[in-house]
Structure formats: C-alpha cells, structure tokens
Amino acid sequence: MNKISRRAFLRTTALTAGAVVVAGMTDINKLVLAADKVTLVNSIRSLSNPYHATWNRGGRLFAESVGANYVTLTTEGNSEKGIADIKAIIAKTGGNMCLNVDPNNTPDGLPIVQACMEGKVYVVTHWNKPDDLHPWDNNPYYVAHIDFPNVKYGGATADALFEAMGGSGGIVALGGIPANGTTIARKAGLDESLKKNSKIELLDYQYAEWQRGKAFDAMNTWLTKFGDKIKGVWAANDDMGLGALEALRGAKLAGKVPIVGIDGIDEAVKAILAKEFAATTVWDPFWQGGMGLSIAYHAKIGKFDPAKEPKEHREFYGTGILVTSKNAQDYYDKNVLDLPRLDWEDLWGRVSGQIQYAGAVPTAAATSEATKAK
Numbered sequence: 001m002n003k004i005s006r007r008a009f010l011r012t013t014a015l016t017a018g019a020v021v022v023a024g025m026t027d028i029n030k031l032v033l034a035a036d037k038v039t040l041v042n043s044i045r046s047l048s049n050p051y052h053a054t055w056n057r058g059g060r061l062f063a064e065s066v067g068a069n070y071v072t073l074t075t076e077g078n079s080e081k082g083i084a085d086i087k088a089i090i091a092k093t094g095g096n097m098c099l100n101v102d103p104n105n106t107p108d109g110l111p112i113v114q115a116c117m118e119g120k121v122y123v124v125t126h127w128n129k130p131d132d133l134h135p136w137d138n139n140p141y142y143v144a145h146i147d148f149p150n151v152k153y154g155g156a157t158a159d160a161l162f163e164a165m166g167g168s169g170g171i172v173a174l175g176g177i178p179a180n181g182t183t184i185a186r187k188a189g190l191d192e193s194l195k196k197n198s199k200i201e202l203l204d205y206q207y208a209e210w211q212r213g214k215a216f217d218a219m220n221t222w223l224t225k226f227g228d229k230i231k232g233v234w235a236a237n238d239d240m241g242l243g244a245l246e247a248l249r250g251a252k253l254a255g256k257v258p259i260v261g262i263d264g265i266d267e268a269v270k271a272i273l274a275k276e277f278a279a280t281t282v283w284d285p286f287w288q289g290g291m292g293l294s295i296a297y298h299a300k301i302g303k304f305d306p307a308k309e310p311k312e313h314r315e316f317y318g319t320g321i322l323v324t325s326k327n328a329q330d331y332y333d334k335n336v337l338d339l340p341r342l343d344w345e346d347l348w349g350r351v352s353g354q355i356q357y358a359g360a361v362p363t364a365a366a367t368s369e370a371t372k373a374k
Contacts, residue, residue, distance in 0.1 A: 028088040039069040039093045040293045043101040050265040051285050058289030079104040090119040099123040100292035106181040122296040128181050131357045135314040139307040143299045145315045153281040154189025157260040160279035161232045164258040168199035169231030172222045174240040176210045186236045208240045215243030233259040238268035266336045272328040282321040294344045312354040319350045
C-alpha cells in the first residue's frame, strides 16, 4: 500500500467511521450488513486499549482493500460476552464471514473454534488457546494460530531494564490476567532473567489485568510501600507500563526509574525517546489486525487450502522487535509518523517458526471437541 501519514489516515478513519461497526453492548441483530459481501470480524479486548485500537485500524484497512463488510467486537475483558458476541455474529451473517480473534483467556479458544466449525467460518486466533487445540485437527475452518515468543521477549525486556538500572536494585512487576497464557509466558521470561541477575530483587508482582488505571493504582501503592527501593518497573504490556509512568510522573520520578513494557504502542516508543521507558517489544498490532483477517479471507475464497499448508503456517510465531534507545528513532519515523507498508497477500512473510509448547503455558484441562462439528 502507499505510504501515507498516520495523521492523514486517522482523518480518513474519522470520515469513514460508518464503515466500522463496533459491536460492544450493541444488539448485533440490529447491524446492517450488505448481504452480497463477506463480513470480516475482529474480536478484541477494547478500543480504549491502544494496542487493540491499532489492531482495529489494520483490520479496517484490509476490509476496505477487498470491499468487505467490517465489524469489530469488543469483549471488555469478559470472556462470556466475547464468546456470545461471536456466536451472535455467526448467526447474523449466516456464516458468510471470517473471524480474527484475540481470545480474552486461554480456555476461550475452544468454544470459539467450536462455534466457527459449526458455522463453517474461517478463523484465525492470536495469543490465547489451549495447547492441545490445533488448527490441523480442525480443517479447514480453523486456519491458523499466531503467537509470539513471549518467554523470550519477557526476558529480553527484563534484560534491557536491568541494564538500564546498572545491574542491581529492586524492581516491581505488573502482570496481565492470571489465567491468560500471554501473562504466564511473559512472567516466565521475567523469572528466567531474574535467575541470571542475582543482584536484582523482585519486590512485588501484581496483576493489573492489562489496564493502565489499575497499573497506576498499583504503582502508587508501591511508591508508598517501597519508596526509593524501587529502581525499575517491568510491565507485561505497554499500557500498564504507561500507567506506572503516570504515577512516577506524579512523584517526580519519571526518567529516574526506568520502565519496560511490551507491545510497541506509539506512546511507549515516544516514552523511550523521552528517556522515560528503557524498552518495549513491537509485535505490530496493525499487521495482526489486518493480516489475521487476510489469512482467513484468502482461505475462504480458495486461494489456498489450509489442510495442505505445513504446520509452520498453521501455528506460528510472528516477528517481534526489541525497541530501545538505540533504534527507537528509526522505528518511530517509519512506523509511528508513517503507516507501515504491508502487502496483504504476503500471508507467511513474518513467520519466524512453528510454535513450540515447552510447558511455559499450561495445557487447558478441556480437550478439543471441535472436530465433531465437521
């Protein structure tokens, strides 16, 4: 696609907002969809989350590129709502849709895939699913699962934090949702890094559920409890890291206590440039929001047969980038000031290996029944 300024793109988004139907508390049965078009659906946590807001923009842009209906479902952190909304949109579209979904929790992957198998809906999942639920066991509709090496980058951001701290001192850490596989894996990476750095002390670890506000509250509590013992903050996502940063700003400690996050949202990259963050890891949610739909859509229209693809195309790691002060300006210029250039037909261009399950994320107790729906 042509390289346009992000500011211009956001203006265009505002002018064409009617093309995006956000189904949060809205009655999905009231949605008006062109009957002669496939509907492309992104199911994400919340549009107030900067990571998922960027994901949504990528999805909308891909849908526009193929002339499809576009719907965004938001779970608002409620697994039951997320699953119910997906079942409702499948019924509304009669299955003439594709789904790209970031399940709220690991167990949610099973009922979502079951619903898609029953509705003959092509689906791509990201981040969270039971380890024993595989696309190749659920052909052709469960097309792919995309993850990133969370243990690796949970540790890489921790290493960057410890380096910024000078190799010693106390840290506090913010996790996402306890039952969330991503939370567990990133914490495992932090733990591995702590084992290698005996002069770093973990003062406390709290779950802030990926939310900036809860991270802000936790950080203020820690500042009261630990004071100047806190020499660094590790956050399992950027939004929580930015909540901690707001608390540090209030205490006039911004830039003095380094923070690391994960996701690579614009504000985090700006915070690195301002020397308030030490690092973040970029997954490119714009790519996830658009390419996940592209993979499902191209399977639906018969451009490839999922059953004939190698396993490394069915469950794969995307490509992550550690952003620090060394490369933050270059990343900012190419990906924040401008939209990334993406070829939506380059389905496997960012595959960096088949997902390996080494026990960092426990296998869900439930076993897949989705194949029965074939």
